[in-house]
Amino acid sequence: MKTLFVSYRVTDLDRSLAFYTALGYVELGRVEAGEAGHLVILSFPDEPSASLELVHRPADGPVEVGTGFDHLAIQTDTLTDTLDHLTAAGLTPGPTQYPGGPDGPKTSWLTDPDGYRIELVEWPLGHAAGITAADFA
Structure with missing residues (x-):
């Protein structure tokens, strides 16, 4: 098995889409489900x-x-x-x-329009992409 994607509900779809495209995401497609979202x-x-x-269900009210x-x-x-890049885009x-000391990863935090927190991570040179079991050895 593997994780496919993260999904979360947003209050204002256009505002959130503008935020995430400024972050660097591109839209692959949309599903219009009427009142279901x-x-x-x-x-x-x-x-x-x-x-x-991004899931927008107007009938559910704000996030x-x-x-x-x-x-x-x-x-x-x-x-x-x-x-x-993010600062130039208005974020x-x-x-x-x-967080891991001077030889560990570099991080920065960002908050989206609905208050979801985003951690940006740059791994040190030579570190595997992502967290692996080796990080806990």
């Missing part, structure tokens, strides 16, 4: 398949922050370049942090 499927340009689904979802983590090749990423 509207889905927009996204991925980063280099990804082979979907990685994020309530703090319902159990903690954050979405996104890997970036160069955090400094990513932060510059407000937080400062660079070093």
